[in-house]
Amino acid sequence: GLLLANVAQMDAGNQPNMILYGIEKDQLPELRKLTQSQYQMPVIQQVPIVTMRITGWQGKTKAEWLQDSTRKAQSWAYNREIRTTFRDTLDQFEEVLRGTFPKRRADHGDSIFISLDEGFAEAMNLDLGDEVTFNVQGMPLTTYVGSIRKIDFTKMRTRFFVLFPSGVLENAPQFNVLVTKSSDPEQTMAYRTAVVRAFPNVSVVDLSSILSALSDILAKVSYVIQFMAVFSLLTGLIVLISSLLLSKFQRIRESVLLRTLGASSRQLLQISLTEYFLLGSLAAATGILIALISSWALTSYELELDFYVPWSALLGIFVFIVALVIGIGWVNSREVLRKSPLEVLRREV
Known part of the structure; x- marks a missing residue:
């Protein structure tokens, strides 16, 4: 029952199937109007994204850590490009495990407290209060871990290992991502064409075929789980009945x-x-x-x-x-x- 419930939650019919990225800030109002008014499609999620890289943590630079044989941080975590966003609320698929989010700043000189995904924090060997330094497209930025989050990655939403509070990255170079859903293939094709014509710089990713294939696979997994459960139950009952008759x-x-x-x-x-x-x-x-x-x-x-x-x-x-x-x-x-x-x-x- 547990596995079947998780399979049902991941079914493609309940998931968004279109992602638009590379959206400029001034294009958002017109694009939202095109999506919601003209094509009657919901804007499920719309977030700004800022790219950066980790340059140091826990008081040492990345170069110093690379020379330290005792480091516990994993290379995939500190070598990747970090794509993050900024907001003061968690969505319904996130939960704070430790710490406080958001930790607001009284003024621009106060420390910046970020929120980390629990898996990313473990990979970086970071905990509450630890210092993390970023290079935000040429601008150094020192932050501190203010909270650890648990994220549900089974939902088709944008997810961020690092989450900033509002009032820090608003003026940084950024692009926006919009997540929506279309249940009609013809509507999907028409919408993609309209977006590309009106906004040539915006990329549209149609996940319908991928999610459809995923849905078919999960349906087969569900059938196998049910078959094995019934088979195991019948086998146990046969053994029990045989022992009673003997x-x-x-x-x-x-x-x-x-x-x-x-x-x-x-x-x-x-x-x-x-x-x-x-x-x-x-x-x-x-x-x-x-x-x-x-x-x-x-x-x-x-x-x-x-x-x-x-x-x-x-x-x-x-x-x-x-x-x-x-x-x-x-x-x-x-x-x-x-x-x-x-x-x-x-x-x-």
């Missing part, structure tokens, strides 16, 4: 002994149903516990997904297994309850 003769001998000692049919039925109830409960609880531990480990450490417990589905499985075991136990006990001990022994021996 122990049938032992149960009959125990019931005959109790009948011989004077136990009534009602007492035998209560004993039998209680025994099978406890057996079914133990089997179901053990299986569910193992499944939960395995799912938690897989989703948390391997797939890096949010883990949750589908209580309603687990309750249904628990009740079904217990009811099945009790039913098999009742079938096994019918002969003993309806016939005399001697007759049962003659038939079974």
Whole structure:
């Protein structure tokens, strides 16, 4: 259920499928009007982007760190071009894990506190309060880590390892990105043509075909997950039923002994149903516990997904297994309850 839920969330039908980038600031009003008014398409996201590079961190320059054999920062993090944006709010797919965002400045001379993605912060071996120096297209800029964020990368949105507060990068050289969605291929083609004609410098990336292929793959993954779950459940039930049937003769001998000692049919039925109830409960609880531990480990450490417990589905499985075991136990006990001990022994021996 957990994997199927994540597959459903990543389905292409729920995702934006067009990205426009290289937009100049003065082109935004006209482009938004073209998108929303003329083509009735939503502006899902529109953000300014500023490019920069890391030149130092934790009080040392990048060159000094490269000579330091004890450095823990990973090269992919400090060698890449950083594309960042600036805002004072988090979107619905971001969450502050530690620190505060935004940390506003009282004036332009105050320290600048940035927010880092948790994975990027780990790769750079940075924590709250650490100094990070950037080269913003020729201009040095010293900042400090003010917060660590968790980002949901399964959504088709622009995502930033480094996030600046407002009031710092507004005057830096920048371009804008606009994210939208079109559900009609003909509308998509017409919109692309109109954008290219009106704004030759703007690039339009149509992700429809890619997301469609991704959606088909995820649908097949969903089918495989369901098949394996049903197959595993049926295999376990067959093993459980087989073990109960193999122990049938032992149960009959125990019931005959109790009948011989004077136990009534009602007492035998209560004993039998209680025994099978406890057996079914133990089997179901053990299986569910193992499944939960395995799912938690897989989703948390391997797939890096949010883990949750589908209580309603687990309750249904628990009740079904217990009811099945009790039913098999009742079938096994019918002969003993309806016939005399001697007759049962003659038939079974």
